[in-house]
Amino acid sequence: MRSKGRRRRRLVAAAASAAGSLLMVMPATTASAADTPVDPALPTPTSPVGYGCNGPDWATPTTSPGFDIRVGIPAPTVNGVHYAGVVHAWDLDGSQEADGSANQLPVPSQSINVPLTLADGHTYGWNVSTSDGTAYSNPTTTCYFTADFSPPATTVVTNPDFPPLSGPGAPLKEAGQPTTFDFRSHETPPSGCDTTGTPDCLASGMDHFAYSVDQQVGIGAPQVPADAEGRGSLTLSFGWGSHTLYVVAVDAAGNGYNMAEYSFYVPWQLPPPAATTLSLTAPKSAGRATAMTVSGRLSAGPYPSGEVVHVTRTDLGHTTGTALRDVPLSADGTFSISDTPQIGGANTYRVSYPGDAAHQAATASATTQVSRSATPLTLTTKASVYDYGATATLTAALGSTYNGRTVSIYAQPYGGSKTLIKTGTVDTSGHLSATYKLSRSTTFTASFAGDYRYAPAAAARTAYDRVALAETLGSYYTSTRVGTTLYRVYHHTASAVLKAAVTPHKTSQCAHFQEQRFSGGAWHTLLTTGCSPLSSAGTAYGRFSLVHATNGSFRLRAEYAQSPKDTTNVTTWGAWEYITVKK
Template identity: 55%
Template sequence: MTRTLRRRRRRLVLLLSGALLAALPTTAVAAQTPIDPALPTPTVPNEYGCGSDGTAWITPSIPSPAGVNFDVGIPRPTLNGQKFQGVVHLWDLDGSQSADGATDQSPVPYQGVYVPLSLADGHSYGWYASTFDGTSYSEPTGTCYFTVDGSGPTVGAITNPDLPQSGSPGRPKKAVGQSTTFTFSGAETLPAGCTTAAAPDCQASGLDHFVYSFNQAPGSGDPEVVPGPDGKADVTINLTSWGTATLYVSAVDAAGRRSQPLTYSFYVPSQLPPPASTTVNLSAPAASPRALGLTVTGWLTYGPYDVGGLLHVRRTDPAHPAGVALPDVPLAADGSFRITDHPGVGGANTYTVSYPGDADHLAATGSATVQVSRRAASLSLATDVPTYAYGAAATVTAHLGPTYDGRTVQIWAQPAGGKKTLVKSGSVDSQGNLRASWQVTRATTFTAAFAGDQRYAPAGAARSVQSYAGVTGSQSGYYTSTHYGSTLYRVYHHTATEQLNVSVAPNKAGQCVIYRLEQYSGGAWHTLSTTSCAALGSASTASHRIGLSHAAGGRFRVAAGYLHSSDDSTNLSTWGSWQYFTVVQ
């Protein structure tokens, strides 16, 4: 919004020291006595606070060491060539000083009356005039008042968020064909030593309007805009051409004093560039205590950014795997920001910061993880025995100590050379125990895992057990079977050959197997022979043959044993069960 003021401005003429036009009359003008009502009262112009001008602001050079010259209307002489003098009484309204001035008698209707009183910035004055005929004074004119404004206004700043000033960071947000708004701010300069215009002798006319123009200093007829109570004014223009332009702005106060122009140079592009890619960088501590404050700082690349922009923050933790929104944080003009949080959940706390983007920057996201400390959880693991027969079921018990809100434990088994398998997952019982069963066929390591909760850290435990190899034997070559007591015997002719067939599990191809033969006599078993090592075949099998030509009438038993070598760490050495036979004639 603009307007053109039509305010009449008046300026006092200050006389140099010693430029007196006439000596004061002998009788003190201030006394204004004696008064002759027949003498005509002089006239004064509509200025300096007189007539329709009202109380006026004047803008002399400050300080004014010499005095002030007034124009006073004196009537022409009408009798016996009589001449009249114009006299003026001038005083500071604070009572600090006053002075009188007069002129020689003159036939001209207007006389310049000089008053030797120095004017001070911010002070208010009163004055009136009288006619003097050499003997008496006329009735005085009405009193006129004016205030001196010798300090002028200033333009504080010119801003435009769309078009950064040349040489400053940022890039244009408007191009040719678009409108943009400039904001002017200004203020009136107070008299020296004054802090407020309301104080005595600290008067200032106040900021009245701004005048502006492009590419040259503002002059008469250029647009004006009136500021608001905050001293700011907005001007919206249409950008009609590209290139560099300069805006000139001057402030004008109510007394008519105009400031030197403030300039604002800017560049108008023919079209706007595409938004810049943005990266969100975060700096966070590696670890932090639970429930205590931690700070995550960050910055966005390719600034500057609009003041007042916000970033969205989300935190994920073991209790909130889907995340929880934290308060938005403000973005500084240089792209920096700061997050303060008091995480109540221990473990990995990940802070994800999202920038929604703007006309100059693409949206971006960044994250950082802080390990929030938790108490140590107690977890142990036990088995019913340390060593198992091949294929036996092991009972595995995990025990979990006190926790906050997590009571789930997992039990895993990993046989030697095999993959890790989940045996059981579930909540521990009221005593803190979780039991599981697992068939052991080789050396196996059991592990237990507690994932942790809001206040207790994850924990683990391990237990390793051993397993004997599985040795299975069977006989062939017999022709019938019998029992001695509850024991099964195979029956062979003395002309046959007993054969013990052996299988070892798991596959132990190339490993060692031995055989032991015993005979029953005198109520006890006696060892007849133990073979040396024989290698198992590719299928982990072997056989052993025994001639029976001299064994008629005897009762025997035979067994195979697996002997593990240093290359086998999966199973322990073990014997298979006894195989019984008898020989007949």
């Protein structure tokens, strides 16, 4: 870069003559500094106006060759001496420099042409001195500017509502509806430059877009700003018919003569939206953490570019759904969803199309069962058969899982409804226990609902329940003990009556009675009765004759026999009742 305090290399040969043209270009020379005396007493020019100083930093001069600078000359005539303004300019890369001056005329300001050939993308410096014909004043502050002769590229205009007349697609809006045009352009690098931004390859950059409707862009045309990426937008509405939007991209230096034309048609009224159906196909099953594809199709195509469908996925971890990326819709209405589900179980994909001016909205869903690992679950009780009214203890044991350790235990009495006994988190050993009071045979189940990676599991256990069977002996006249066993004593003329009372009542079902005699050191069965129907009170009686039983030892008991039609309680024997017979 040249020093902004550089002195002139030569005197301006103004030759003191006032004749000739107002402006006289003085060529630059390469004389030594000794030929350029400086007189600090000479007045410095005032108010230089030109590129980079009180003017634009980017130059697009129309004067050929060089460029013009307007300079204020203080006291152009002092004691008969006339002063002239002299401009010195140079290319910052050192490739060229030039001087320009004007005749020493008694005017307060002068327009001076500098015969420097400007190159696109190059940066220049200049300053001004006053000359009395023999010496120069101190120069003004140096000013800098960059030449930009290259206009931006032709604007690319897009509008999804009104496709260009020469392209595919149909209008999506009608007359009077607002629509937005998007503009895109970029600054063209100077000749010989691959990109802008390096020395000698500078460009002013995009500034705005000028536009006009149905006539070419002219002076004073309306504008929209361009952003840092060379983009802009414009929202307008149009009447019915064909229209053309003309757009010119303009850079910060004012270059702009590549005009774009976007012709389109605006209908008076749009046809009603077509009914659409959405079909969706998903695999019935898939592996967890494995890529899968869901495909779909919308009817009533074609569809304009840029249309999408919205996708949500519902799974065990997202019961209200989680949004996936929008999926582009092809012109023929087809689309494809790629996903890698991380959670097992039912994964439901719901796809919705919001509709547009030509198509109605549509939705569809499809479910894929994503695999999960199996885990063991068992359920045990301390016994298989319980007395009536006894309490059963149940223990569920759950194997390995991922993020769920909850087990539920249910009871369903025979002939009754299934009810929840307990729900809870298993302990560190995987166990969960519960108790249940039995009044009839009951099937217990334990269930694990599954988690993100392990499938649901269930186990069952049936505990059978006896009836409560109470026995009562009647008609004896005394009691005695043989060892620790209590015997009831009867006359041989009496009959032994054994009453059986069953709880719960089993009306019309059967009770049986059994008689055994002690002989030869063992008990031997003498009699087992047939069915004795139970009364509505749940009772039945067994009667045994003792006429020929003198001096004998006997024992009696009752049995409730489970009916094929009533499986709520199992067959139940009563306790032995002991008797002896006297004469």
